[in-house]
Amino acid sequence: MLFLAVALLPAAAQPLPPQPKRTAICLNVRDIVDASSKDGLIITFKMKDGTVYNNHLHQRCDSLMDNGFAWSTEGSQQVCEDVQQLRTLTIGEMCRLGHFDPPVKKTALAR
Numbered sequence: 810m811l812f813l814a815v816a817l818l819p820a821a822a823q824p825l826p827p828q829p830k831r832t833a834i835c836l837n838v839r840d841i842v843d844a845s846s847k848d849g850l851i852i853t854f855k856m857k858d859g860t861v862y863n864n865h866l867h868q869r870c871d872s873l874m875d876n877g878f879a880w881s882t883e884g885s886q887q888v889c890e891d892v893q894q895l896r897t898l899t900i901g902e903m904c905r906l907g908h909f910d911p912p913v914k915k916t917a918l919a920r
Contacts (some may be wrong), residue, residue: 818841825843828901832855833889833890833891833892834862834889834890834909834912835887835888835889836854836856836862836887836889836892837886837887838880838886838887838888838889839886840857840858841854841855841857841888842855842856842857843855843858844878844892846866846870846873846874846899847874848874849866849869849870849871849872849873849874850865850866850869851863851864851865851866852864852866852873852906857896859914860864860913860914860915861912861913861914861915862910862912862913863909863910863911863912863913864890864906864907864908864909864910865907865908865909865910866904866905866906866907867891867904867905867906867907868904868905870897870902870904871902872897872899872900872902873902873904874899875897875898875899876897876898876899877897877898878895878896878897878898878904879895879896879898880894880895881893881894881895881896882895889906890906890907890908891905891906891907891908892905892906893905893906894906
């Protein structure tokens with residue numbers, strides 16, 4: 810038994826191969842029809858073409874559920890994951906976007 814554990818140790822110590830980099834997802838502000846959060850953890854973006862994106866915020870943002878928010882886009886018309894911040898309208902809480910889930914195409918919403 811001892812021999813088996815020692816024989817497996819070198820294989821477990823090797824580093825994992827590098828993972829391919831994923832291109833960051835950015836949304837054009839003009840294409841967003843609706844953005845809302847039911848739980849203060851995930852914002853759901855509905856786009857003009859019917860696509861739905863869910864973003865997992867970096868931290869809980871409870872005041873996001875109350876009366877909406879304003880973007881801090883600094884001249885850009887893009888909202889990008891892991892970069893963009895927003896300010897809630899009720900108490901001015903600052904929240905930062907996290908990663909987006911893969912988009913879900915819902916063509917029925919586009920009408």
